[in-house]
Amino acid sequence: MCLDLAQPPLHPLHLPWLESARVEAAILRLDLIDPLISGNKWFKLRHHLQHAMASNAAGLISLGGNHSNHLHALAAAGKRFGFATAGLLRGHAQDTPTVRDLQALGMQLHWLGYGGYRARNQPGFWQPWQARYPGWQCIPEGGGGLAGAQGCALILDQARAQLAALGWADYDAWWLAAGSGTTMAGLVLAEEGRHVVHGALAVPRGHGVEQALAELAGTQGYQLHDACRGGFGKIDDELLAFIADCERRTGVPLEALYTGKALLALQQQVEAGLFAPGTRLIVVHTGGLQGRRGYL
Numbered sequence: 001m002c003l004d005l006a007q008p009p010l011h012p013l014h015l016p017w018l019e020s021a022r023v024e025a026a027i028l029r030l031d032l033i034d035p036l037i038s039g040n041k042w043f044k045l046r047h048h049l050q051h052a053m054a055s056n057a058a059g060l061i062s063l064g065g066n067h068s069n070h071l072h073a074l075a076a077a078g079k080r081f082g083f084a085t086a087g088l089l090r091g092h093a094q095d096t097p098t099v100r101d102l103q104a105l106g107m108q109l110h111w112l113g114y115g116g117y118r119a120r121n122q123p124g125f126w127q128p129w130q131a132r133y134p135g136w137q138c139i140p141e142g143g144g145g146l147a148g149a150q151g152c153a154l155i156l157d158q159a160r161a162q163l164a165a166l167g168w169a170d171y172d173a174w175w176l177a178a179g180s181g182t183t184m185a186g187l188v189l190a191e192e193g194r195h196v197v198h199g200a201l202a203v204p205r206g207h208g209v210e211q212a213l214a215e216l217a218g219t220q221g222y223q224l225h226d227a228c229r230g231g232f233g234k235i236d237d238e239l240l241a242f243i244a245d246c247e248r249r250t251g252v253p254l255e256a257l258y259t260g261k262a263l264l265a266l267q268q269q270v271e272a273g274l275f276a277p278g279t280r281l282i283v284v285h286t287g288g289l290q291g292r293r294g295y296l
Helices: 016-020 042-053 067-083 098-102 113-121 128-131 145-152 154-160 184-191 209-217 237-250 258-270 289-294
Strands: 011-012 023-030 057-063 084-089 106-110 173-178 196-201 222-226 280-285
Touching: 011 042, 011 067, 016 258, 023 154, 023 209, 042 057, 042 067, 042 184, 057 067, 057 173, 067 084, 067 098, 067 289, 084 113, 098 106, 098 289, 145 154, 145 184, 145 209, 154 184, 154 222, 184 209, 196 209, 196 237, 196 258, 209 222, 222 258, 237 258
Parallel strands: 023 280, 057 084, 084 106, 173 196, 173 280, 196 222
Antiparallel strands: 011 023
16 A cells, blocks of 8 residues: 655745845745645654554554644544544544544544543553554554654655755755654654754743654754744734735745744744855745634
8 A cells, every 4th residue: 555645845935034144945845745644744644554554453543632733634544544543632522623524534532631631641541542442553642753753754855856956956954843843853863963953842842842852863963942932822913924924925825833933933043143144944844734724
């Protein structure tokens, strides 16, 4: 069974604050690889799906919130590749566009409350679910872990294959949103120190990104920058106005929780002089556009 999707296009990102600083950027449109299994979520799921196929797993089970891009991609992947799916959701039952999609895609939903969801990292958490769904593949929250990072390492190949079309012989660094650290860790592993990977933290420090990066990729080859704007899921008028302006100038749709915050943080760092004139950056659009319905 083929697990390859369309190659994400890499094209120049023209914005006045980049041009003023004489910094070149190209955006890797992971949002365009598939209408449902899109963005970095596909890469994080790829190795998990391969393992499920190899082990003849009957289904896939994972965790997320009521706007979860990860569960949305998992439900779509299960539908496409013939796996039953179950989602363990944070909080109490809510009706959101994402939840309706999960149900339409055939995912069985279990609402854990907030205390129950906080226990997801405790020893023995998965035992009752493995008993309820014997033989199913249990996938960490967000598709994380080493398998998720290894899948994300493939993003480097997707970008490098298109450098010549940009007229670039090479690039200097990566820039992307960091929510769990898995995608960033995959790029760090793939780069092996050749290029720095910059992560724009979409969650407050201390929420596990630093730990995940250290465990998966060590402590070298990357930098983290604050982009959370006061907390995970925090959206403000300045951010929304910035996104609207970027969309108008580039034609690239953005969402406010990850790529929108990452681009605003990039503008701040470019204007602060983090990157020298002539720097070439690959900016990763991590998808998640379905989540826009939760706040628009």
